[in-house]
Amino acid sequence: MARVAVWMVLILLAAPAGAGVPSARGAEPVHAYRLSNGLKIIVKEDHRAPVVVSQVWYRVGSSYEHSGITGISHVLEHMMFKGTPEHPAGEFSRIIAENGGQENAFTSRDYTAYFQMLDKDRLAVSFELEADRMRHLLLKPEDFDKEVHVVMEERRMRIEDDPQSLTGERFNALAYLNSGYHIPIIGWMDDLSHLKAADLRHWYTRFYAPNNATVVVVGDVDPGQVLKLARRYFGPLKPSAPPSVKPRTEVPQKGMRRVDVKLPAKTPYVLMGYQVPVLSTAGKQSWEPYALEVLAGILDQGDSARLSRELVRGQQVAASAGAGYDLYARRSALLMLEGVPAHDHSVEELEQALKAQIKALRDRPVAADELSRVKAQVVADKVFNRDSQFYQAMQIGMLETVGLGWQVLDQYVPRVQAVTADQVRAVARKYLVDRHLTVAVLHPLPMAPGAQAPAGTGLGGSRHVR
């Protein structure tokens, strides 16, 4: 973490307090500011509709947690709706609703974010409430006692009673040994049931401060006006001592790991992940994450990609199959594969078929037309993504919060376009090998009537919405 933190300071210095830094993005300039209390404000104009998205991002998420208090970032996210001295419990949501707004919040491994979508004239409503709860949360023990039960219900719904999610949680805990990514975002049930309001108070004090947050605004707004509003509402907030966060760099993997998950279910499922670098950790080899990004696209960018073509339609060994990679993770991550076997095939056959796809990427360079298809889709998606203000704000906030900086967005298309077939093969050979692999397999047990449900475990979704 230390290295990333240092880099982040450099970015901040590059954007001096109050100075607008329009980007080179032509029709859609981004303006970045920093208040004297350390709060970053990033504004992107989008005048297509008379609305505005406002998001407040905090540098804290499940990967900042440790054993015994897992899930605390997400429970705190829930408690952020439970009031301040100025605005008692329920008032936040009531005010946003009466202003015609939509609101919610989400917690991920690397961040916690709160958002409102409103008519463009009502941004001040959002700023006033967000500034208030950034520093003045009540965190009453009696509210906590109820809300933690809501979160336990959320966990039951999302994880305990969903065989694939439960498998994903076990997979994660095995694929990451010492990295914060070992921890399920929603937390282990046993940790949730022993969490105390005092634990949350400590977590809140440590991470919720203007100098640990970024405000992102996208919409039909004037950046100067947004800055003015931000100064008015967020400006008076006091900064905290910057939270010290340990790096917890994942240990190198020394051989394949496997876990079997057996529980009542109807269809088998396999999850595979190879330990790989990401942009935050790649250092000078920053082409590698982009090559991995293209590789994931070769496997699973639409119906023309290999998993659909080869495994679903060709060999028909999979009923469904997918691949994924989080280029922008804060810590080293995984190139992931998943699949559900076709009706008359076993999960073992599917696992072998997925591995054969990886082997093919190691053995032969991808074809020119495959590569150009992935790139064509990346270029088109860049346009399509602008249809959603929310998505644009998400990308900016996420990149700032993991420490890469929003400017990285502008590099995405050119750097993906620069990737060669040889580079895709090179990252496959270097990283997609058995000794970097973790596999989890869901083996269904009969769902006999009256059968007892399995007792407690973890998380699968990458984010949890309140």
Place this chain on the structure above:
Amino acid sequence: MCAERARRWHAAWLVLLLALPGVASALAPIQHWRTPNGARVYFVPARELPMVDARVVFDAGSARDAGHPGLARLTNALLDQGAGGLSADELADRLGTLGAQLNTGSRRDMAWVSLRSLSAADKLRPAAALAAKVIGAPAFHRPDFKRERQRLLVAAKQREQQPDQVAEEAFHKALYGDHPYASPPGGTPADLPVLTDEEVQGFYLRYYTARNAVVAIVGDLDAKAAHRLARTLTARLDKGDPAGALPPVSPLTGSTTRSVDFPSTQSTVLMGQPGVRRGDPDYFPLYVGNYVLGGGGLVSRLNEQIREKRGLSYSVYSYFLPMARKGPFVLGLQTRNDQTRKALDLMRQVLARYVKKGPTAEELEAAKKHITGGFALRIDTNRKVVEYLAMIGFYHLPLDYLQRFNARVEAVTREQIVKAFQRRVHPDRMVTVIVGPGSDAPKQ
């Protein structure tokens, strides 16, 4: 709350966002015409971004399954698996090379093909030509048929391990009995294996016709180009006939409770009855009224009593889903098994009280402020607008539906809500479905 499952390392919550109630403020008037072969077209230009969204919707959802659950879904899923002399691989390759996105889907009323493309002529024209093959010249080759049927079978089995899906299916069955809305859109493990390719062919020929289609277009093109696009997309369709009207939904005659034994840590509860159809005169009072009851996310009465005050459920809600015929009025929650009785009793109490007394003046005011104040958010993306156009066309709503939306919400009175709820919602005639371990589910 939204049942769709995103891939786990992708943004599952974005799906939830799409389910939020939306916006409207300065929408250009909808342009409407018919193609030469009779498809109804709805168009709104949006010139800011160099892209086009088109959505071709057919009255070909599972309500047309006619005793063959899964037939509508299978037919729809096969459209892009080989068409117009191109294999599934070739179609996918060509669309991918253009950077275009083509999707198919179906629910109870509708089945659709949607296309998203860059608007440059060298992208849009070939993409539209490919979509036209998918819409109007699907091959239905036997190997593709067998493969897609098998994939639907696996998906149906997968739903059987998800309590929310099990509840949803049991709920529709209990609510709709012999009505076509009882048919599960994805089919069942028992019914899918016996579907034949002849049935698929027959279904396609009957329902995928121009006069049974609505074309919605939003994006960076002028009216002339939109005419050309609509013509291209529907060019290969037979003229055909509109699908006949669905039978009316019979009201429930009494309350029934169905417990489904399931090895889960929570019990999933759905309760409801047939609700409203699109264009129903009671729709706006019921919609506004339901916001107070259970539609208003974190601020509804159900949420207040069950989640905020007692911590019993993560998600508790109610909604009216207006459809061609009376869609369901649903109340739902999930809770730890030993709390099921308590949560269900609370849900019934909140509903009974609300039907009796309706909202307070303050609650109604707050509801109107939220719904009208948030109108701009309903139509702030091309994707949302194209879905509205398809909905307006499919259900024959007035062309100024969006423009008049806020005025109709404002016009709703407390008395209208009370009367509409008392006329339409009968707490003593409800279907209740509980999915959870049998030993803990309440017996009635």
